[in-house]
Amino acid sequence: MSFSKEMAENLFQPQHLGLLRAVLDNSSEGVGIVDAKGTWLYMNGQCRKLLGLGPTGARPDDWSQSYGVFYPDTRTPYPSEQLPLYRVLKEQEAPDQELFIRNADIPEGRHVHVSARAVHGPQRSLQGAFFYIRDIHEQRQAETEWHRTEQRFQFMVEAAQEGVWMIDADRRTTYVNRYAAKLLGYEPEEIIGRHLFEFIAMQEHVQSNHKLEVQRDQGQSVTVDDFPLLRKDGTPLWTRISAGPLHDEAGTYIGSLAMVADISHRRAAEEQMRQLNADLERRIAERTAQLEFSNRELESFAYSVAHDLRAPLRSISNFTVALTEDCADKLDATGLDYLQRIRAASKRMAELIDGILALSRVNRTEFVETDVNLSAMAHTIAEQLQRWRPERTLRFHIQDGLVDRGDSQLLRLVLENLLGNAWKFTRECPVAEISFGTLPAEGGQGRIYFVQDNGAGFDMEYQQKLFGVFQRLHTQQEFEGTGVGLATVQRIVRRHGGRIWGEGRVGQGATFYFTLHDPPGAPPSPNLSNPS
Structure with a gap:
């Protein structure tokens, strides 16, 4: 008899049964034992806790209903004949199963993982079976919450009216939302796995490579405005891209996440505004040239007229002086008054002409x-x-x-x-x-x-x-x-x-x-x- 077999036989001697029970009762996993007919022989405390009930005396065909066993969806009853413990008693293969237990003692329900093994005696006769039950409720709740969070994130990303684009460290697309794909005329599946530079014009590769290296080496986010991406038909899509680096738990660079905004309408409006401004400036320049020409013509005309009026005004003034001096004795007081008024008016007009000439000289004089x-x-x-x-x-x-x-x-x-x-x-x-x-x-x-x-x-x-x-x-x-x-x-x-x-x-x-x-x-x- 080998040493290990001798130890095993000693362990199962009556004097050691208390130790064996203590080990089973303090196990972190639930342990249960049934005989060949499915009658419960043993159930440790963890097993009772996870099942919510102890041995019920129910027949194997009623186990699911008795203990409240459901599929992991928490709603669909699980058939007793599919339970691992039931299957091993029928000498069938019994893969491990994830189940959901809900009954009067566990009204909120609990996710568990169960497995079962048959016990055979001499000549391979079935002696009974035992099964293990492990609590995975918190793990499943965390996974469910993570899945819900992921679904919410997926919904928000897909519903966003802005492109979302992720690449790995080799610059191959790992994710693109439907909005970004649609902007370029693709389905998301057509972009996943393809290199980023397939969607960037050749002349932009150097700049793009530099921006990605800054992200990777310095961990900095970058923003690029008026950046052209290539649509499926080869035409440019003008965008504003804000991108940041992605790192794993160890801080290793694993890629980049970019937000892509379509600015085509803004650029079209800016281009229209530039054209309008250019047209307006051209028209203003033309009108200004016309106005300057008209002003020069008017000033030249005013200068010429004012200058040419001097001679006849001098004649009028001189003749009124001559009349006053030579014919004063032949004119009465009214006539002399008329001559005085003519001289005053001539002097006034001469002053006005001098004013016009002075005004015209302001813009004609070199500055x-x-x-x-x-x-x-x-x-x-x-x-x-x-x-x-x-x-x-x-x-x-x-x-x-x-x-x-x-x-x-x-x-x-x-x-x-x-x-x-x-x-x-x-x-x-x-x-x-x-x-x-x-x-x-x-x-x-x-x-x-x-x-x-x-x-x-x-x-x-x-x-x-x-x-x-x-x-x-x-x-x-x-x-x-x-x-x-x-x-x-x-x-x-x-x-x-x-x-x-x-x-x-x-x-x-x-x-x-x-x-x-x-x-x-x-x-x-x-x-x-x-x-x-």
Whole structure:
């Protein structure tokens, strides 16, 4: 007798039966034993727990109903004759089975795994059978939940109105959702397993390879806009792709996941917008050229007409002087008055012609930009104005140190007109106050110049007429002038890339603001408080 056989026989001696029962009772798996007729001989505690019931005395044909045995779907009753324990008692093959137990003691049910083996005696006679039952409920619940999660994920991915594309480390497609496949004109099955570069134009391979290497080596996500993928018919599909690397539990790079958005409509709209802008720019250029040509023609015409009118006006003026000198004794008072009116009208027309010529010269003169000391220029003009009427009490307040870039001759015209207007419209003031200075521009960029006086002012209702040619807010009897000065100033300021506007009140003076070299987007007419 061998040593192992002797040990086995000793184990089954009466004095060791308690030890054997203790081992079976403390097993982590359920163990049950029946005789050849299916009568329960033994059932350990784990077996009773998993079955919910102990030995019931039910016949083998009633085992399924007695213990509440179902298929893993938890709804379909499992036939007793298919139970592994039943089959081994019939000397049939009995593969392991996964079952679901639900009865009065286990109302919520439990998933279990069972197996059975027959026990034979001498001459292969059937002595009985034993079976094992193992708890797999938590495992199945986890698998079910995982499966539900996967189904939800699959549903969301397939329902997404954005392409989802996965590749492995060899850049072969492992998954593509139906939306992405449809964008390219394929069924998903036609793309799975194929190399990514089969769907990318040859000229994009280098860039794509670089992006994938960045993902793999640096673990970074990348986004590529305006990227063309190839449709099944060979035409490009313009996309925006956001891709990130995939790693396994050990952190090893296993591929990439990309979100693919179709931007064809956006590109079409952008292209249409580019074409519209190009067409608009072309039309603007044509209209601008036409307008510039028309303006040049008008200026040339105005210059020619004004220049040619000088000679007949001089003749009219000279003949009225001759009539006055040579024929005064032959004319009565009415005739002399008529001659005086003709001379005054001729002088007025000559002044208007000079204004037209000055206005036309603003745009015809070559623009020479230098550093211009506006403060010194204003002081010189103020001294000239004071010498014209030394009896007037004038107080000029001129800010020093104002230097800007521009054409010195044109900027002199600006200050001569603005300071001259202030001098003219303050002549009824006992003490004329005239100021020239600057204010900070809105946003702190640049500055705003102003010329302010305490003279006659104007009604803001007529503000839009200030810079029109021959537009006057006062009669010739009130204040002399041609109505060309402010129009000339506006043209000069515009040539310097600036703006001009005025504010005033009747009897309370006026302020004219202007800028030079405005930044892009400057407001057309800032609302400023009085600078004084």
